[in-house]
Amino acid sequence: MAHYRALVIGAGIGGMQAALDIADSGYEVILVEKDPSIGGHMAQLSETFPTLDCSQCILTPRTVEVGQHPNIRMLTLSEVVGVEGQVGDFRVRVLRHPRYVIEDKCTACGDCAEVCPVVVPNEFDRGLAARRAIYIPHPQAVPAVYRLDPNACLGLFPLACGKCGEACERQAIDYDMAPETIELDVGAIVVATGYELYQDEAVMAYAYMDHPDVMDGLEFERLLSASGPTGGKLVRPSDGKVPKEVVFIQCAGSRNPEHGLPYCSKICCMYTAKHAILYKHRVHDGQVYVFYIDIRAGGKGYEEFVTRAMEEDDTVYIRGRVSKVFSRDGKVIVWGVDTLTERKVEIAADMVVVAAAIVPSTGSKALAEVLGISVDEFGFYAASDAEMTPMQSGVPGIFLAGAGLGPQDIPETVAQASGAAAKVLAFFGAERAEERAEEALGV
Amino acid sequence: MGIPYYPGCTLSTKAKNYDRSGRAVAAALGGEGRFELEELPEWQCCGATFPLMLDDSMALIAPTRILYQAQQAGERVVTLCAICFNVLRRSQALLERDPEMLERINWFTEQEYCGDVRVAHFLEVLRDDVGWEALAERVVRPLTGLRVAPYYGCLLLRPYDEIGLDDPEDPVILHDLVRALGAEPVDFPYNIECCGSYLTVKDPQVSETLSKDIVASAREHGAQAIITACPLCQFNLDYPQRETEAGRTGNEIPILYFTQLMAVALGLPEETWGFEDHYVPPYEAMKVPF
Secondary structure (H helix, E strand, O other), rough: OOOOEEEEEEEOOOHHHHHHHHHHHOOEEEEEEEEOOOHHHHOOEEEOOOOOOOOOHHHHHHHHHHHHHOOOOEOOEEEEEEEEEEEOOOEEEEEEOOOOOOOOOOOOOOOOHHOOEEEEEEEOOOOEEEEEEEEEOOOOOOOOOOOEEOOOOOOOOOOOOOHHHHHHOOOEEOOOOEEEEEEEEEEEEEEOEEEEEEEOOHHHHHOOOOOEEEEEEEHHHHHHOOOOOOOOOOOOOOOOOOOOOEEEEOOOOOOOOOOOOOOOOOHHHHHHHHHHHHHHHOOOEEEEEEEEEOOOOOOOOOHHHHHHHOOOOEEEEEEEEEEEEEEEEEEEEEEEEEEOOOOEEEEEEEEEEEEOOOOOOHHHHHHHHHHHOEEOOOEEEOEEEEEEEOOOOOOOOOOOOOOOOOOOOHHHHHHHOOOOOHHHHHHHHHHHHHHHHHHHHHO | EEEEEOOOOOOHOOHHHHHHHHHHHHHOOOHOOOOOOEOOOOOOOOOOOOOOOOOOHHHHHHHHHHHHHHHHHOOEEEEHHHHHHHHHHHHHHHHHHHHHHHHHHHHHOOOOOOOOEEEEEEEHHHHHOOOOOOOOOOOOOOOOEEEEOOOOOOOOOOHHHHHHOOOOOOHHHHHHHHHOOOOOOOOOOOOOOOOOOOOHOOOOOHHHHHHHHHHHHHHOOOOEEEEEEEEEHHHHHHHHHHHHOOOOOOOOOOOEHHHHHHHHHOOOOOOOHHHHHOOOOOOOHHHHOO
């Protein structure tokens, strides 16, 4: 008999969608997430394209639904470290990293963080804001539970501080919590581990990260976000001034077979246009320049969206690449070429946003080995047949969805996730039908 | 037994100080004279530009003759001039991948060039044969505290596929040399920008504008001297800073060949430095560490 329970790996928008579809159909779902909270990169976004919906506003109902769903068991701070068996009967080992906070007891009151003496950059805000060693990634986090970061804490073994433990009235903090490996039986698996941004500065040839006012797209999302470190006020990290000239560089690392990655990262044309529009909504007298190779806006309402950025928001699109970014007199100097006028361009910008290439999330290669599924030369999961079975891995019962397969946007990821969930449900349904038939025959 | 050396025209005329300091430095590197520069017994102009037309065998004749002369002297030939280096290395690469062209030129010159003499820049000898650590050990007057901006220009590094001396976007070879001599390399964003090259003859305004940006950027980043491996870069950066009727601005930065910097650090006699042939005299800047 098959196990009518699914494992979903990765709790971004894709993993959540797959989990909800399966859970709503009456089956149990184990949702494994390596971060302390669910929601993935979408939770970091300010607005989404092409509708300019507030990302958190459309995402939060989903995260809450996942968090409260009777059929979904969330395992955050967890990793899949072993898989045995076959379709219908997988035995999965999940490593649960200690949170040092008991989930059932924590009320997210924040008393612990108030007394914590450690200040470190907050990953959720891409380092643009600080957090304590004991923290909650962001106010809407699900689960709404604090986490003690053992790497930032002054010391757990032996306990060096203990202030948070004293401050916690509910006694939710357990300094002795240990890593734990649990075993689960599942019938099918959905892999939705998503993406990261490319970090190879040398390849991008920009002084990226060197300069506080040169940032990647996700950092810019945090700066735009009403829940971000500046409360949505668009200011430069270096001096807190409003940037009046902003340069966006598309294809940073992408479409660069010689030095970077040959593939197109697909979502950057759209999110850069979105950034340009959102910037102009905040800084009316500001000027945006976008360096691009060509515009790839294939999607419903996408081309119109880019046209809107160009025409309504007076964004200057420069067809050409950037050769160098460096600082001079408090400005970020951008050298590039305008291949339409065949002129070298120099722009003294206040801020530069780099649309870094999309790469598979860290750990996806190791996970592929654990699962026995294949990846392509860039580490993206490979479907058994990219055209006819795009959501199926080479292993029966293991399905794929989202940007772990290749760069893709939110609607595509959601559609794929529902597709992968449908594959799981089709399998469960067929198994059930077979069992019933056997029962009827009295086998 | 030294290394076959092709000086080229500029180092025999306008840039004698590059040649003089280079030979003196090579002789002082030890290794029982292994690194000494031994001038090819017979040579002529390399043509000074690498031909870029699909069929320009005419322009390949001069470099091939030099490679043939080098073949008589050994397996490789070393240059100091970045332009000669560029022309010879690229010609060599072209002849290696195009045997028909090699055959054609050999037929015309009535010489049998074998096709595989290695063309090296003296900087490569320093890095690959001598080594930075061994060089540092030979320094008797470490240039401690001197802030030197390495300026690479174009021809020493590009095109990478044929030249391959260093990363064309983020080169380090001159930085490493500066460090080996005890000085501090100054990174500045214009260090691989073009100096204007031959436009200094045809349209000097263009090259002066380019070179002023380069020097200004090095100065903003705190450089006290700029070093180069190219006589045309040296001229283009030095000449626009010359003393005019208005006198000097006081913002001048001397433009040195890397071999001059080495001659000072290795404690060679002042007559090998060749400081007298500069528009911006380097004495004051080079006095700093002493």
